[in-house]
Amino acid sequence: AQTVTQSQPEMSVQEAETVTLSCTYDTSESDYYLFWYKQPPSRQMILVIRQEAYKQQNATENRFSVNFQKAAKSFSLKISDSQLGDAAMYFCAYRSGNNNDMRFGAGTRLTVKP
Amino acid sequence: GAVVSQHPSWVICKSGTSVKIECRSLDFQATTMFWYRQFPKQSLMLMATSNEGSKATYEQGVEKDKFLINHASLTLSTLTVTSAHPEDSSFYICSASRQGAVEKLFFGSGTQLSVL
Numbered sequence: 001a002q003t004v005t006q007s008q009p010e011m012s013v014q015e016a017e018t019v020t021l022s023c024t025y026d027t028s029e030s031d032y033y034l035f036w037y038k039q040p041p042s043r044q045m046i047l048v049i050r051q052e053a054y055k056q057q058n059a060t061e062n063r064f065s066v067n068f069q070k071a072a073k074s075f076s077l078k079i080s081d082s083q084l085g086d087a088a089m090y091f092c093a094y095r096s097g098n099n100n101d102m103r104f105g106a107g108t109r110l111t112v113k114p
Numbered sequence: 115g116a117v118v119s120q121h122p123s124w125v126i127c128k129s130g131t132s133v134k135i136e137c138r139s140l141d142f143q144a145t146t147m148f149w150y151r152q153f154p155k156q157s158l159m160l161m162a163t164s165n166e167g168s169k170a171t172y173e174q175g176v177e178k179d180k181f182l183i184n185h186a187s188l189t190l191s192t193l194t195v196t197s198a199h200p201e202d203s204s205f206y207i208c209s210a211s212r213q214g215a216v217e218k219l220f221f222g223s224g225t226q227l228s229v230l
Binding site: 091105 | 135146148152156157158159160205206209211218219221223226
């Protein structure tokens, strides 16, 4: 079974600075997708960024970018110019291309200091 | 964008009663819907996967007779917690994938269940 590991339970960043959240995963599949979701206090899951495993180019979405290292099975999220509204739980997720199951990591709570 | 509506957003019930949670895809047909459970300060744990018109596939350790899932149409899936007990109190979240874009998941806003 696929597993997703987030080794940082909590992270803190100063407003306007850059922070990187780590994620590793374990799989034997070749077809899969990786995601970062944000869960604010409202608990609504918000998609931050998505990466297809077959794409070598790292995905970017405005201030959010990933460092996808397929061989190392690593998928870190970089948040640039951090804003107060970025404070939330961040979950890394793996979705199989075969059965569509999505598995989540344990999450990283990000605090943004003004 | 695709919208998934989950209802109710919160519910309080007495121990022993049953509670039904609805998950609707409002502007797309959902080939597959997923039900997750989230305890405070923890991650989302997949409970079951349901495909329209077929029986749900439950994750190991999830009691299918306790958590009844029905996916009767391409826009509606329901989760019924039967004979609820205090330990069933949790945050339940549904999600749906759209035909032709199965790599994307759209989440409902969740249901907080409190069993007294």
